[in-house]
Amino acid sequence: MAFHEKSAWLMAVSLLLAGGLYYWVVVTLSIEVNRPVPPLVPLVVAYTVLLTVLAVVGHIAIAVLAPRNSSSVLDERERLIARRASHAASYVMGVGTLVSLGIYLFYQSGDLLFHSVFASLMLSQISEYLVQIVYFRTSV
């Protein structure tokens, strides 16, 4: 498996893990107070730090386990895959933003707007790495 495919797997799993934890806390707190909790700075910071640590430690581990491939730049096929995955992710972000705006129109809640846009961003990033993995494993 190429370094960039391993990297895509790592980022997809890290984003799913960090995003899952983030929204587990948000949903749990929201159920407790019976309304959407406002964006919590410590929680956003914790999400960012966790994601950064997972990404950095994971990439170091990948590089140590396969040092020959670790410094390889993207070749033409990998660049094409990255471009197509980014294109697909932009649709996820666009749809997520539209849904978020719809939610705001109906509920007039800035807190809900923040959570839905943040979720759209996470889903967009996750979908980008998942699409990359699919292209790495099939035809492009």
Next chain:
Amino acid sequence: MGRRPPITNRVRELRDQNGEMTQAQLGKAIGVTRQTIIAIEQNRYSPSLETAFLIARLFDVCLDDVFQWNDEGQT
């Protein structure tokens, strides 16, 4: 996503004819990863024109001797 390109190739055969060159060696010689060579050989990826010419020049053959258009692959 997943549609195979309508182009077949003889890269594997040419590697074998040229001292059993490995996929990694070929990839290094033309500036792509081993995984991209594997994808080309399995018809999962059609290389750019530049890479196609690099492969042909490396094996000292014409482009047509490496890559062939396959009409059946279009459907």
